[in-house]
Amino acid sequence: MGLAAIFMTSMLMGFFGAIVPGPLLTVTINESLRRGAKAGPQIASGHALVELALVVAIFYGLGTYITWPVVKGTIGIVGGLFLFWMAYGILKESFNSVVLDFSGETTAKGLRPWVSGITVTASNPYWFLWWATAGAGSLMLAANYGIIGAICFYLGHIIADYIWFTFVAFTVARGKKLFTPLVYRFVLGVCGLFLVGLAGYFVYSGAGFLMSFRA
Template sequence: MELSGIFITSMMVAFSGAMMPGPLLTVTISESHKKGFWAGPLIVLGHAMLELALVVALVFGFKRFFTSDMVVGVIGLLGGLFLLWMGSDMLRGAIKKTVSFEVNSFSKIKIGPVVAGIFVSISNPYWTIWWATIGVAYVLAALKFGILGLIFFFTAHILADLICYSAVSFMVVTGKRFLSERIYRVLISICGIFLILLAAYFIFSGLRFFLRV
C-alpha cells in the first residue's frame, strides 16, 4: 500500500467507525448542548491524545499487551462501569428536570470535553480490539514509510473523526433553537438509556474476555 492508499483508506475506515452509534457520539451530542460547537473538536482532541499515545506504544512493541484477554476484560469491566455512571447521571438529570440547554447541564460531571474524549474512548473495550487488530495492521503498513507513513495514517484517522464530530456539534448547536426543553430532556433520556444498555453490554463482554484467562 502506497502513502496515498494509507491516507485514503485510513480516513474511510475512521469515517465508518465515527458514524456508528456509540458513547463518543452520545457524549458529543450532550456536550455540544452544554458548551456549543467547540465541544465536538475538543472531544476529538482528547480522543486524539489517547490514540497518539497508543500509536507510540504500538510502535515501541506493546502489541502483545493490548491483545491480552486480561487487559481487554479489565477495560470492559471498568469501561462499562464508567458508561453506567454517565448514563445514569444523564437519565437522572432528565427525570428530575435538572438538565437544560439554557444552563450548564450535568454540573456534577466535572470533567471537560477533552478529558471526556479520553475516558469515553478508553471505556469502550472494542476501541482496544480495533487498535489491536486493524490499528496494528495500519501502523505496521505505515512504518514501511517511516515517520512520514505514521503521520499520513494518523492525520487521516483523526481528520475523519474531527470532520464527523464537528459536523454533529454544528447540527446540534444550530438546531438547538428549535428544541423545546421537553424534547431536549427526551433526547438526553434516550442518550442516557443508550449508555446504560451499552454499559451492560460492555460489562458482559468484559467478563467474557476476563474469564478466558
C-alpha cells in the same frame, strides 16, 4: 502504497469507525446540546490524544498486549462501570428541571468535553480491540515508510474524527431552537439509556474475557 494513499485510506477507515453509533457519539450529542458546537472538536481532541498514545505504543511493539484476555476483560469491566456512571448523570439530569442555555459558556456540570473525549475513548474495550487488530495491521503497513508513514496514518485517522464529530456538534447546536425543555429531556433520556445498554454489554463482555482467561 504511497504516503498519500496511506493518508486517504486511514481517513476512510476513520470515517467508517466514527459514524458507527457508540459512546463517543452519544457524549458528543449530549455535550453539544449543553455547550454548543465547540464541544465537537474539543471531544475529538481528547479522543485524538488517547489515539496518539496508542499509535505510539503499537508502533513500538506494545499493541500485542491489548489482545490478552485479562487486559480486554479488565478494560471491559472498568469501562462499563465508567459508562454506567456517565449514564446515571445524564439520566438524572433528564429528570431534573432543565433551563436551556446555549450561550456556549462552559457552565454545564460534569467533565469538560476534552476530558470526556479521553475518558470515554479509554473506557471502550472495542476501540482497543480495533486498534489491536485492523488498526495495528494498517499501522504496520504504513510503518514501512518509517515514522513518516505512521504520522500520515495517524493524521488521516484523526482528521476524519475531527470532521465527523465537528459536523455532528454543529448540526445539533444549529437545531437548538427545536430543543424545548421536554425534547431536551427526551434526548438526554435516550442518550442515557443507550449508554446503560453499552455499559452492560461492556461489563458482560469483560467478564466473559476474564472467564476465558481463567479457563
